[in-house]
Amino acid sequence: MFPELVSLCEESARLGGRILQQWRSRFTAREKSPANLVTEADLASQQAIFELIERRIPGCRFLGEEGLFINDRPSSIRWVIDPLDGTSNYVHGFPYYAVSIGVEKEGKLVAGAIYDPTRDEMFTAHRGSGALLNGKRIRVSPTTEVSQAMCMASLPVKADRYDEAVERFLRALDVAQSVQRTGSAALNLCCVASGRVEAFWSTSLKPWDMAAGVLLVEEAGGKVTCVDDSPFVLDEPDILATNGTALHAQTVEMLKRKS
Known part of the structure; x- marks a missing residue:
């Protein structure tokens, strides 16, 4: 079927x-x-x-x-x-x-x-x-180092400078080769699936933003979890999608709040 x-x-x-x-x-x-x-x-x-x-x-x-x-x-x-x-x-x-x-x-x-x-x-x-x-x-990109990766992120509407999502974005700027905010989570997931970018994350999405894209990434050989690497749940707003190489763990580490 x-x-x-x-x-x-x-x-x-x-x-x-x-x-x-x-x-x-x-x-x-x-x-x-x-x-x-x-x-x-x-x-x-x-x-x-x-x-x-x-x-x-x-x-x-x-x-x-x-x-x-x-x-x-x-x-x-x-x-x-x-x-x-x-x-x-x-x-x-x-x-x-x-x-x-x-x-x-x-x-x-x-x-x-x-x-x-x-x-x-x-x-x-x-x-x-x-x-x-x-x-x-x-297929997803074969890149294994986040320092060589192009990444994409979605931010909450009207997020201020102190929002954790903005802080996370700024942390990534210091580590990844490039970080973009483009305005379409669905197409960002397509970019991960097709190897155009290595990683995409957000903590402010809805199920309809992610459903088709999550399947695309997984079927293209990538990995989808929450930002903290816990299992992904469609009805939760939290997603990290990568090419599934060692870069995934590096991205999780990159996005962590530093104590």
């Missing part, structure tokens, strides 16, 4: 991406919080994705960023949907945003797709079969 699920993930993500691009020149924006904008495009993308999946596989459970929560069905399948990851980038015309769709079966991530409509890049994975970019196999 997993190939059918990932195929529907891909179809749904492409549909959402087309809607985002159609709306890009005509949306109106309203603030959800000072630095986290939501648009009519976001809502239209989610609704179209939901309707397509519901037609194809009726009766599943759903969790989506824009108020989509259907959990009172007996299905073992849950779709975890971010119809627009990187909303602020999208609003400002910065081309780093995506549609992310992950699928859990009996609580385990089994399929996922992340679509970048600005580059027409489709990242897909299903459990046990590797990760793909536009149909071609991808």
Whole structure:
């Protein structure tokens, strides 16, 4: 069943991406919080994705960023949907945003797709079969030293200088070769999976930000834990995704608060 699920993930993500691009020149924006904008495009993308999946596989459970929560069905399948990851980038015309769709079966991530409509890049994975970019196999970077690594991080909205996430970011600047903040956790995880960067971390994400990307990283040979190296839990906001080499332990150490 997993190939059918990932195929529907891909179809749904492409549909959402087309809607985002159609709306890009005509949306109106309203603030959800000072630095986290939501648009009519976001809502239209989610609704179209939901309707397509519901037609194809009726009766599943759903969790989506824009108020989509259907959990009172007996299905073992849950779709975890971010119809627009990187909303602020999208609003400002910065081309780093995506549609992310992950699928859990009996609580385990089994399929996922992340679509970048600005580059027409489709990242897909299903459990046990590797990760793909536009149909071609991808693997994590072989880099073993964090001092040679490009890293990415997500920070909380309006975090101040003394927020632990900001302190962690600053500590990494002293150790890693490069540290970036880009505004799309889903695409950051794609970058780890495809070997473009070596590590990504955050302690402020939601399940829809991570579901598909976590599976991609794992299927590409990487490792996903919490920032302190404890086991990753999708419904918790804490994630560290790396290429899974010795660099993972070095990154954990790098991010620790120094006493």
